[in-house]
Amino acid sequence: MTPALGGSGEFDRIRAIAAALGDTLAPIGDDTASIPDADGTLVVSVDATVEDVHFKRAWLSMEEVGWRAAASALSDLAAAGARPVGVLATVIVPASDGEAELVALMRGFGAACASVGARVLGGDLSSGAQWTIAVTVLGRAKTPISRAGARPGDGLWITGALGGARAAVESWNAGVDPDAESRLAFAHPLPRMQAGIWLAGHGATAMMDVSDGLGGDAEHLAAASNVKLEIELEPVPVHPGVAAAAQRIGEEPQVFAATGGEDYELLVTLPSSFDNVPSCRRATGVGLTRIGTVREGTGVHMTLRGTTHAIRGYRHAI
Amino acid sequence: MTPALGGSGEFDRIRAIAAALGDTLAPIGDDTASIPDADGTLVVSVDATVEDVHFKRAWLSMEEVGWRAAASALSDLAAAGARPVGVLATVIVPASDGEAELVALMRGFGAACASVGARVLGGDLSSGAQWTIAVTVLGRAKTPISRAGARPGDGLWITGALGGARAAVESWNAGVDPDAESRLAFAHPLPRMQAGIWLAGHGATAMMDVSDGLGGDAEHLAAASNVKLEIELEPVPVHPGVAAAAQRIGEEPQVFAATGGEDYELLVTLPSSFDNVPSCRRATGVGLTRIGTVREGTGVHMTLRGTTHAIRGYRHAI
Numbered sequence: 001m002t003p004a005l006g007g008s009g010e011f012d013r014i015r016a017i018a019a020a021l022g023d024t025l026a027p028i029g030d031d032t033a034s035i036p037d038a039d040g041t042l043v044v045s046v047d048a049t050v051e052d053v054h055f056k057r058a059w060l061s062m063e064e065v066g067w068r069a070a071a072s073a074l075s076d077l078a079a080a081g082a083r084p085v086g087v088l089a090t091v092i093v094p095a096s097d098g099e100a101e102l103v104a105l106m107r108g109f110g111a112a113c114a115s116v117g118a119r120v121l122g123g124d125l126s127s128g129a130q131w132t133i134a135v136t137v138l139g140r141a142k143t144p145i146s147r148a149g150a151r152p153g154d155g156l157w158i159t160g161a162l163g164g165a166r167a168a169v170e171s172w173n174a175g176v177d178p179d180a181e182s183r184l185a186f187a188h189p190l191p192r193m194q195a196g197i198w199l200a201g202h203g204a205t206a207m208m209d210v211s212d213g214l215g216g217d218a219e220h221l222a223a224a225s226n227v228k229l230e231i232e233l234e235p236v237p238v239h240p241g242v243a244a245a246a247q248r249i250g251e252e253p254q255v256f257a258a259t260g261g262e263d264y265e266l267l268v269t270l271p272s273s274f275d276n277v278p279s280c281r282r283a284t285g286v287g288l289t290r291i292g293t294v295r296e297g298t299g300v301h302m303t304l305r306g307t308t309h310a311i312r313g314y315r316h317a318i
Numbered sequence: 319m320t321p322a323l324g325g326s327g328e329f330d331r332i333r334a335i336a337a338a339l340g341d342t343l344a345p346i347g348d349d350t351a352s353i354p355d356a357d358g359t360l361v362v363s364v365d366a367t368v369e370d371v372h373f374k375r376a377w378l379s380m381e382e383v384g385w386r387a388a389a390s391a392l393s394d395l396a397a398a399g400a401r402p403v404g405v406l407a408t409v410i411v412p413a414s415d416g417e418a419e420l421v422a423l424m425r426g427f428g429a430a431c432a433s434v435g436a437r438v439l440g441g442d443l444s445s446g447a448q449w450t451i452a453v454t455v456l457g458r459a460k461t462p463i464s465r466a467g468a469r470p471g472d473g474l475w476i477t478g479a480l481g482g483a484r485a486a487v488e489s490w491n492a493g494v495d496p497d498a499e500s501r502l503a504f505a506h507p508l509p510r511m512q513a514g515i516w517l518a519g520h521g522a523t524a525m526m527d528v529s530d531g532l533g534g535d536a537e538h539l540a541a542a543s544n545v546k547l548e549i550e551l552e553p554v555p556v557h558p559g560v561a562a563a564a565q566r567i568g569e570e571p572q573v574f575a576a577t578g579g580e581d582y583e584l585l586v587t588l589p590s591s592f593d594n595v596p597s598c599r600r601a602t603g604v605g606l607t608r609i610g611t612v613r614e615g616t617g618v619h620m621t622l623r624g625t626t627h628a629i630r631g632y633r634h635a636i
Contacts, residue, residue, distance in 0.1 A: 030464045031394040035360040042353040048408045050446045076349040090366045090452040128368045134408040134452035146348045224347050
């Protein structure tokens, strides 16, 4: 929908963005967007993607930059078990690029929003030294799931497979083109919205998305819930791109995967009685694997074939 | 409040920010913040402040950078007549600066939030080439005021005085230190929250904040409301710093003030019967001046002593 706006150059850009977003864009025209209150809790988060910090231009198309920025922010809503309501984008555009790049970025951004039924409610544009996309996501849940609810005895589970995004980044950093599947894991992550909502409705006690790597994020969940997490790395599902990338740097595939961040899978604790893996897959298309147990205590204890592994948090791409 | 978080370097920074924000920071620890639904409408907006685009480091202390970033975003809530609920901050920190600058910025940011009773709900930190603060503001109103409700016959009013921020910027750009009052108008703008809420409760039909200059923003309001605005520049209150700065560049003070942006005053249309200026001042501390009339038609017609002036929108600082 084309907004009713004034006539300066900034608004030409906004009109081009509006055309790229199509029906994904809510009616705009004011500095603010309005969301009627309902019967639940609004869940809100912000997430920034910065050129040469989170990605390099040479790695991604502008559509992929936009998709990835939106998907990584939407992933925070998935981890709260929230339905997306809307998204706002602040985009900093370097002088070296123009409207074509911005429109391509917003096309990818809008596609990620549309893929989970989120509308673009508004945003802000500025020039600057490097591409920066700060994404605000708004969702709603009856009772949002936090990192703080894990109880001793709960099982620890993970959606999907880990390590694909790291495999792509390690390849690029080594001057090698990543295989297509790893590249896709980095360039086109899928926010686990359906799985997050399903898990929230099936007893999830604590949940978060794995953006800093299983090692780092398990520490965060353990600290927030004031529990200890015992993790066995054997069952951790490893992305198909990991084997080659791990071999190249001489790391065990399981350790490589547990160290890799930005896969945007969900790390979730569920009651010990949970055994609904097939219905989760049927309902959401996403696999679910038990990788550990919540215990009384503090910190994370990871083992692989009986050996303890201390796994650091993932350092972002560059 | 110190959040329960893991142990990496990023979290040391977050702890330092939490200490700087004190009670203004809501309990954190998750990627998302939660806001219980109520009986009204949630109003949301984002606003970015970028170093060397919206300000120069030499002009402002880091506390002022933080205050200004928060205040300019909160101003959008004021224009909707919304009470602030909370704020999220994405901050990009250049490698050349460190924790002291970040903490000072967040101290000013938090002070602006505290001044209007808004809590900091969360945020995101990244490194990058230049200071960038993307601010998400959340407020609530029974019925948010938009730009789109002005009706032929309504009066057009403005809060406070215009031109102070532009006077400071023109001074800096001319290599002159601005006078203290102009400097304050730029460095420490006051979001007109009380006035916005009061005006919404006293019949405001359309409202917006003057960030792009009276000339540009009146065009936006006229376009959104599908009306014509007739503005007389004689009564427009001019900031005390304008006289000297306008004289230096040979502009009429009224024209200088109407061209200056980033004063964050409110432009509002009110029923023709409105005559409550003294009670507005008593209730909110802010003056209110009638500067024109809403007519059928399109566009903006500005006159000064009978001469028509076409006033362009304000181009941001640099």
